[in-house]
Amino acid sequence: MSELLAEVDGSANGLPPAPIEGRGPGQIAWQRLRRDRVAIACVVFIALLVVAAVFAAPLCHLIGQSPYTPDRGPHGLSPEGIPIEPSTHHWLGTDDQGRDILARLLYGAQISLLVGVVATVLEIGLGLVVGTVAGYYGGRTDTFLARFMDVVLSFPFLITALALVARFGPSIVITIGVIAFFSWSQPGRIVRGQVLALRERDFVEAARASGAGDLRIMVREIMPNLIAPVIVYGTLLIPVNIVGEATLSFLGLGVVVPKASWGQMLADASNQGLYTVAWWYLVFPGLALLFTTLAFNLLGDSLRDALDPRRGGALRGR
Amino acid sequence: MLRFLVRRVLLGALVLLIVSIAVFLIFFAGGDPARRFCGAICPPDRLADVKHRLYLDHSLLAQYWHYLSGLLHGNLGYSFTNQESVNSIIAAGLPATASLALGAAVLWLLMGVPIGVAAATRPRSIRDRLATVFALAGLSIPTFVVGLVLLELLFYQLSVHGLHWFPPSGYVPLSHDPVQWLVHLILPWLTLALVNAATYARLTRATLLEVLGEDYIRTARAKGLSERRVVYRHGLRSALTPIVTLLGVDIGTLLGGTIVTEKLFGLQGVGQSALQAQSDGNLPVVLGTVLVATFFIVVANIVVDVLYAVLDPRVQLT
Numbered sequence: 001m002s003e004l005l006a007e008v009d010g011s012a013n014g015l016p017p018a019p020i021e022g023r024g025p026g027q028i029a030w031q032r033l034r035r036d037r038v039a040i041a042c043v044v045f046i047a048l049l050v051v052a053a054v055f056a057a058p059l060c061h062l063i064g065q066s067p068y069t070p071d072r073g074p075h076g077l078s079p080e081g082i083p084i085e086p087s088t089h090h091w092l093g094t095d096d097q098g099r100d101i102l103a104r105l106l107y108g109a110q111i112s113l114l115v116g117v118v119a120t121v122l123e124i125g126l127g128l129v130v131g132t133v134a135g136y137y138g139g140r141t142d143t144f145l146a147r148f149m150d151v152v153l154s155f156p157f158l159i160t161a162l163a164l165v166a167r168f169g170p171s172i173v174i175t176i177g178v179i180a181f182f183s184w185s186q187p188g189r190i191v192r193g194q195v196l197a198l199r200e201r202d203f204v205e206a207a208r209a210s211g212a213g214d215l216r217i218m219v220r221e222i223m224p225n226l227i228a229p230v231i232v233y234g235t236l237l238i239p240v241n242i243v244g245e246a247t248l249s250f251l252g253l254g255v256v257v258p259k260a261s262w263g264q265m266l267a268d269a270s271n272q273g274l275y276t277v278a279w280w281y282l283v284f285p286g287l288a289l290l291f292t293t294l295a296f297n298l299l300g301d302s303l304r305d306a307l308d309p310r311r312g313g314a315l316r317g318r
Numbered sequence: 319m320l321r322f323l324v325r326r327v328l329l330g331a332l333v334l335l336i337v338s339i340a341v342f343l344i345f346f347a348g349g350d351p352a353r354r355f356c357g358a359i360c361p362p363d364r365l366a367d368v369k370h371r372l373y374l375d376h377s378l379l380a381q382y383w384h385y386l387s388g389l390l391h392g393n394l395g396y397s398f399t400n401q402e403s404v405n406s407i408i409a410a411g412l413p414a415t416a417s418l419a420l421g422a423a424v425l426w427l428l429m430g431v432p433i434g435v436a437a438a439t440r441p442r443s444i445r446d447r448l449a450t451v452f453a454l455a456g457l458s459i460p461t462f463v464v465g466l467v468l469l470e471l472l473f474y475q476l477s478v479h480g481l482h483w484f485p486p487s488g489y490v491p492l493s494h495d496p497v498q499w500l501v502h503l504i505l506p507w508l509t510l511a512l513v514n515a516a517t518y519a520r521l522t523r524a525t526l527l528e529v530l531g532e533d534y535i536r537t538a539r540a541k542g543l544s545e546r547r548v549v550y551r552h553g554l555r556s557a558l559t560p561i562v563t564l565l566g567v568d569i570g571t572l573l574g575g576t577i578v579t580e581k582l583f584g585l586q587g588v589g590q591s592a593l594q595a596q597s598d599g600n601l602p603v604v605l606g607t608v609l610v611a612t613f614f615i616v617v618a619n620i621v622v623d624v625l626y627a628v629l630d631p632r633v634q635l636t
Contacts, residue, residue, distance in 0.1 A: 160608055163608050297458050
């Protein structure tokens with residue numbers, strides 16, 4: 001409580017009361033977020049991961065490792081053909097073919113982030129358009145689009161992915177396409193619900209009265225109100241899509257070898273029980289996946305808290 | 319009630335029809351199914367024979383009609399590899415998949431709901447925080463990572479110490495040996511349950527928190543009912559509706575193939591046979607599984623809607 005009072009009148013640092021300033025919703029959210037240590041840690045981790053992924057090639061060059069060429073020397077595989085544990089030669093050990101695990105993790109981050117972000121952008125985009133149109137027009141358009149979203153949700157995701165890969169062969173385009181196609185209807189439904197409420201509001205009526213067309217109302221009047229839920233939902237979709245890619249790759253339906261993906265590394269580690277002799281082969285890709293999805297999930301939760309106008313002011317501690 | 323059921327069943331049939339068209343198109347998109355069926359070395363007269371037997375010498379529309387009438391008679395087609403009926407291949411996998419899905423569902427309800435209740439009855443307490451951490455971890459870790467960790471800890475580490483409690487793989491039919499059935503399923507059940515319990519804990523917490531704030535709960539407390547009775551008999555009953563919805567959809571989805579868990583633990587279920595068929599390029603089996611999986615999801619959705627009315631007298635089915 002004293003913290004609260006101090007915040008309001010600035011008496012904590014003995015200054016005269018600061019004049020009350022108007023703050024936009026974006027500023028308030030930013031202030032709340034800046035105070036959230038968990039959120040900051042997540043942002044830092046994600047930023048480092050992005051840097052690692054973007055600069056995977058120079059970083060690998062720097063540590064003198066390649067993600068594709070096996071180390072044929074004594075540090076790659078033991079005479080029995082077993083991966084070598086972490087050492088000064090290979091910081092995170094080697095895999096079943098004597099390749100450097102750190103280098104493959106760096107390249108795997110590229111795939112994870114690429115699929116996670118691109119699929120999320122596609123899902124949010126499609127969900128935003130279909131959801132807004134359905135909610136804004138209502139009536140038959142809404143019934144048809146809502147049914148369509150129901151049908152999409154009825155498809156069994158993994159099995160259908162299996163069918164598509166069986167037909168067209170695995171590729172990153174199929175991976176992103178399958179993930180995006182099966183997950184856009186969830187944000188679509190959320191957007192539709194919001195738009196149903198928004199279109200009855202006075203500012204929409206005012207825009208219409210001043211002669212704005214449907215498209216203008218949807219894009220300029222309604223969509224800006226959807227930014228907060230879309231940001232939160234998008235942040236929470238990224239880890240779901242990263243797990244989706246890892247799962248497809250784990251089943252051999254994702255990226256094509258020799259490209260590295262965390263899911264496919266874990267599949268290799270589990271083949272023939274290799275993880276029983278090479279713990280690092282299981283632990284490092286597993287931790288990479290866990291920390292990444294955890295960071296996005298925690299950040300999404302923090303963003304939801306920060307962007308929620310019903311939360312008690314900017315003063316809520318964590 | 320009857321009108322509602324008829325409408326829902328018709329809608330479900332429409333979804334299945336759309337999926338069957340999609341499946342049919344995947345089957346024919348590019349490439350020649352006859353050539354795949356025939357194999358690598360295929361003399362022209364044999365190819366013609368295969369075309370005739372697969373009904374491929376008719377127009378596309380006639381072929382779809384033929385396929386659809388087969389489906390309506392419950393015939394999903396024949397395997398490319400050994401001409402076994404797809405029906406019997408899927409039926410062979412169902413006991414393992416159903417044992418896995420249903421047993422895991424019981425387990426995750428037993429874990430998730432009490433955790434959610436514990437968190438909701440003491441919001442912002444230590445145990446609420448712990449429950450949140452559990453839920454976030456469950457949402458962030460992919461199924462196969464949980465499975466691999468369980469294999470490492472409960473199978474490998476125990477067997478190193480001479481304790482062979484949990485077999486790592488295989489499925490023993492219930493009718494064959496109930497004890498071995500149970501023992502073989504413990505690790506797969508735990509894997510699926512740990513991943514899903516997180517979602518259920520989160521959902522239980524959120525709905526119960528909302529319900530506990532309602533007037534009738536205050537009335538129940540004012541009547542002098544014990545807190546236990548208030549929470550479990552009055553609160554949880556209304557909170558059950560969303561849980562049942564999710565449970566129905568989850569079980570429906572899982573019955574169509576628990577691919578990842580089946581692969582990890584070598585259970586010969588629906589998902590495993592579809593995965594095997596995928597790597598053999600055996601399209602009819604994969605596509606048949608897509609249809610069967612969709613069928614389960616559609617049926618689960620109808621069952622859930624009917625259960626709504628049973629659980630919540632306020633819901634009128636029209």
